[in-house]
Amino acid sequence: MMREPTIKSWRSAEQWLLGSMALALGVVAGIWLLLGPTPMAAPHFAALALLIAALAASLILMGRVGRTRRQMEAMLQGRMSAEARATETLRNSEAQWKEVFEHNPVMYFMVDATGTVLSVNTFGAAQLGYSVSELLGKSVLRVFPAEEQRAAQSNVAVCLENIGQPHNWEICKVRKDGSALWVRENAKAVRRLDGRLIVLIACEDITERKQAENALRQSEMYLAEAQRLSRTGSFGWRIASGEVIWSEETFRMFGYDKAPSIKHATIFQRVHPDDRARVEQTIDRASRDGKDFAHGYRLLMPDGSVKHVHATARAVMGASGEVEFVGAVTDVTARKRAEMELHEAQATLAHVTRVTALGELAASIAHEVNQPLAAVVTNAAACRRWLDRKPPDLKEARGTLESIIKDGNRAGEVIQRVRALVNKAPDQKAVLNINDVINEVISLVQHELLNHRISLRLELSPALPLAVADRVQLQQVILNLVVNGIEAMQPVMDRPRELVIRTCQDDLGQIMVTVKDCGVGLAAENADRLFDAFFTTKSGGMGMGLSICRSIVGAHGGRLSASGNSGPGATFHFTLPLDQEGTP
Amino acid sequence: MTGRRTSPSLASAEDPIVFVVDDDSSVRESLSSLFRSVGLRVEAFGSAHEFLQCKLPNVPSCLILDIRLPRLSGLDFQAELAKADIQIPVIFMTGHGDIPMTVRAMKAGAVDFLTKPFRDQDMLDAVTAAIERDRNSRDEAKVLSNLHELFATLTPRERQVMALVTTGLMNKQIAAEIGLAEITVKIHRGHIMRKMGAKSLPDLVRMAELLEIGPPSGQPQT
Numbered sequence: 001m002m003r004e005p006t007i008k009s010w011r012s013a014e015q016w017l018l019g020s021m022a023l024a025l026g027v028v029a030g031i032w033l034l035l036g037p038t039p040m041a042a043p044h045f046a047a048l049a050l051l052i053a054a055l056a057a058s059l060i061l062m063g064r065v066g067r068t069r070r071q072m073e074a075m076l077q078g079r080m081s082a083e084a085r086a087t088e089t090l091r092n093s094e095a096q097w098k099e100v101f102e103h104n105p106v107m108y109f110m111v112d113a114t115g116t117v118l119s120v121n122t123f124g125a126a127q128l129g130y131s132v133s134e135l136l137g138k139s140v141l142r143v144f145p146a147e148e149q150r151a152a153q154s155n156v157a158v159c160l161e162n163i164g165q166p167h168n169w170e171i172c173k174v175r176k177d178g179s180a181l182w183v184r185e186n187a188k189a190v191r192r193l194d195g196r197l198i199v200l201i202a203c204e205d206i207t208e209r210k211q212a213e214n215a216l217r218q219s220e221m222y223l224a225e226a227q228r229l230s231r232t233g234s235f236g237w238r239i240a241s242g243e244v245i246w247s248e249e250t251f252r253m254f255g256y257d258k259a260p261s262i263k264h265a266t267i268f269q270r271v272h273p274d275d276r277a278r279v280e281q282t283i284d285r286a287s288r289d290g291k292d293f294a295h296g297y298r299l300l301m302p303d304g305s306v307k308h309v310h311a312t313a314r315a316v317m318g319a320s321g322e323v324e325f326v327g328a329v330t331d332v333t334a335r336k337r338a339e340m341e342l343h344e345a346q347a348t349l350a351h352v353t354r355v356t357a358l359g360e361l362a363a364s365i366a367h368e369v370n371q372p373l374a375a376v377v378t379n380a381a382a383c384r385r386w387l388d389r390k391p392p393d394l395k396e397a398r399g400t401l402e403s404i405i406k407d408g409n410r411a412g413e414v415i416q417r418v419r420a421l422v423n424k425a426p427d428q429k430a431v432l433n434i435n436d437v438i439n440e441v442i443s444l445v446q447h448e449l450l451n452h453r454i455s456l457r458l459e460l461s462p463a464l465p466l467a468v469a470d471r472v473q474l475q476q477v478i479l480n481l482v483v484n485g486i487e488a489m490q491p492v493m494d495r496p497r498e499l500v501i502r503t504c505q506d507d508l509g510q511i512m513v514t515v516k517d518c519g520v521g522l523a524a525e526n527a528d529r530l531f532d533a534f535f536t537t538k539s540g541g542m543g544m545g546l547s548i549c550r551s552i553v554g555a556h557g558g559r560l561s562a563s564g565n566s567g568p569g570a571t572f573h574f575t576l577p578l579d580q581e582g583t584p
Numbered sequence: 585m586t587g588r589r590t591s592p593s594l595a596s597a598e599d600p601i602v603f604v605v606d607d608d609s610s611v612r613e614s615l616s617s618l619f620r621s622v623g624l625r626v627e628a629f630g631s632a633h634e635f636l637q638c639k640l641p642n643v644p645s646c647l648i649l650d651i652r653l654p655r656l657s658g659l660d661f662q663a664e665l666a667k668a669d670i671q672i673p674v675i676f677m678t679g680h681g682d683i684p685m686t687v688r689a690m691k692a693g694a695v696d697f698l699t700k701p702f703r704d705q706d707m708l709d710a711v712t713a714a715i716e717r718d719r720n721s722r723d724e725a726k727v728l729s730n731l732h733e734l735f736a737t738l739t740p741r742e743r744q745v746m747a748l749v750t751t752g753l754m755n756k757q758i759a760a761e762i763g764l765a766e767i768t769v770k771i772h773r774g775h776i777m778r779k780m781g782a783k784s785l786p787d788l789v790r791m792a793e794l795l796e797i798g799p800p801s802g803q804p805q806t
């Protein structure tokens with residue numbers, strides 16, 4: 001802007017200088033000629049000549065100078081236009097850069113060593129909700145929330161300590177309106193020409209990514225927490241590589257340190273030796289079939305404690321097109337223990353009611369033992385008399401001995417049955433024929449039935465499949481149902497008292513046992529309370545019979561239910577699933 | 585199940601017979617063996633009903649009955665027999681704790697009861713006694729029916745005279761009583777003694793007692 005006038009003024013000054021010099025010489029010569037003609041002498045002429053020559057030389061020089069100057073001017077002129085072009089170009093690119101600097105979607109800050117903002121681009125200020133002027137000259141800390149200010153300061157300090165080296169970090173800023181803005185900052189400290197240290201910072205907005213990350217972290221945290229709370233770990237298993245990936249909770253459950261992946265061999269180490277073969281089998285089969293699987297097993301922990309876990313896995317098609325399993329494993333130890341305790345309590349209760357029931361049947365049972373005993377004694381006496389005859393009748397004697405053996409065994413069996421019912425034996429599931437169980441119970445209540453003038457009709461299907469069940473428990477169920485039937489028929493005077501026990505297979509092929517009486521029947525209002533503990537309509541009743549029966553049948557995978565008869569009385573039936581392999 | 589056992593064929597039709605009714609075949613068979621071992625005829629039944637179906641022979645006998653029987657209990661059965669006028673001594677077998685039933689059975693005329701298990705000798709003694717008793721009552725019944733037959737051959741006048749004679753009246757008193765000559769009374773008396781087969785007056789008096797005949801009142805005189 002200033003150059004052009006400078007050049008022009010310089011040229012005219014030169015012209016003026018030369019012109020005025022020539023004019024001054026002319027004036028001096030004229031004056032001198034007019035005022036001093038007297039001493040017109042030779043030196044005067046010489047001086048005059050010299051003067052004239054000087055004037056002439058000046059004029060020539062002026063001409064020369066003018067020419068040179070014109071040449072120079074022309075030269076300068078050329079150079080000036082090139083310069084102007086360069087300047088123009090520079091100006092343009094500067095503007096462009098300015099544009100970029102101001103509006104690039106990157107926030108630029110320049111701060112001094114104390115953290116004062118020396119420069120900030122428009123975009124950067126706008127992102128934070130400020131105008132540029134609002135930030136200039138202010139501490140950069142105002143754009144950081146209180147909890148990040150220390151980090152911001154130390155970040156700047158790190159840059160200052162390593163001048164020229166770039167650093168980057170992620171940090172949260174706060175907008176003017178108080179909202180948070182996550183940024184990733186690239187920064188380095190440089191020394192300005194004037195020797196001042198400044199820090200240049202470029203930051204990009206990563207709020208969205210950060211939010212996604214946070215959301216992910218949060219959900220991972222929820223998941224981990226949920227896994228911990230539910231004692232359920234997850235796992236993935238790539239069949240091809242044999243690689244198993246566990247969640248944190250799974251590692252915790254198995255008592256291993258976290259690792260990126262784990263091998264089955266390591267897992268098997270934790271499986272209880274008694275369960276190991278079965279678990280290996282399941283895993284083998286799964287790796288062969290690639291089908292969903294589920295299994296329960298125990299873990300033997302290094303401290304000797306035992307955990308019960310249950311794992312379920314689903315086969316999915318992995319990204320690589322190979323089958324992978326995704327599954328969950330749950331620590332069911334607490335549940336198992338509770339189940340065991342509940343079971344224990346139920347067993348105790350069942351035992352108590354069993355003994356009570358037997359107590360009520362004591363007279364009948366005594367009779368059941370007494371009958372064969374009486375026969376034994378009588379036979380023995382008869383035997384002696386056969387032998388005492390002259391001659392002894394050995395054939396008859398032997399006959400009585402056979403009877404003695406038979407009746408002795410019979411008495412023993414009754415006692416054994418009673419003892420089994422009285423004993424508090426642990427569960428002993430075995431394959432059995434339900435008809436046998438019914439006959440065993442009948443042998444104990446036969447006389448109870450007689451005493452109550454009840455006729456018993458047995459309709460036992462001869463072709464029943466076997467069941468897997470606890471004999472004593474089933475005896476208890478049948479005993480309870482029969483005794484209830486007897487009690488229900490006690491008030492009946494106007495019709496024959498008949499109890500029917502029937503076995504058959506239902507539509508599903510399950511074993512079904514039916515006990516039907518023609519007693520007082522079920523009152524509609526009691527229908528849903530019959531099976532409740534302590535529900536009884538009897539003055540001396542305990543109300544535990546049906547409740548225990550239902551839990552026993554339930555524990556066998558069956559169902560006990562009651563219904564009214566079309567005629568008088570009630571019918572109770574229960575089902576038992578068939579003997580299937582793989583019952584837990 | 586009947587479980588019926590008959591005695592060895594060598595026993596004569598007049599031999600006494602023991603009937604056993606018990607629903608338990610072991611008990612039934614052991615009793616049969618015991619009775620047979622001492623030479624008693626036995627017939628055993630599983631229920632009261634079966635026993636009632638059978639035609640009872642006219643020989644001294646007794647019935648051994650379990651007090652707890654299916655359907656018809658021992659006690660009810662005893663009542664049923666009484667109703668049907670079947671006179672047979674009943675020996676009950678009971679279990680423990682059957683005391684109230686036993687008392688009722690005894691009141692209803694049971695001759696004995698034995699608690700299972702019993703001693704064989706006790707059972708045999710009870711049976712022997714029962715059979716003896718049955719034999720006696722059967723004998724008595726026979727004597728009585730004979731007397732009735734003889735008595736039926738007397739004329740009404742003879743019966744009248746017999747009633748008075750057995751009260752201890754003299755011929756003369758009888759003649760006065762019924763308005764006959766003394767000699768006529770004496771002739772009637774002779775007929776009565778002959779027809780009734782009486783050896784002496786006391787003999788005739790005993791017969792009259794069995795036949796339960798005599799005037800409504802009056803002191804017998806010897």
Ligand SMILES: Nc1ncnc2c1ncn2[C@@H]1O[C@H](COP(=O)(O)OP(=O)(O)O)[C@@H](O)[C@H]1O
Nearest residue numbers: 484488521536537538541542543544545546570
């Ligand atoms: N066969 C039946 N007929 C009618 N009512 C029955 C029968 N069995 C059970 N009940 C009813 O169910 C109730 C509960 O039976 P249960 O659990 O065996 O206890 P309790 O026999 O001690 O009363 C009985 O009191 C009775 O009211």
Ligand SMILES: [Mg+2]
Nearest residue numbers: 480484545546
């Ligand atoms: Mg009950």
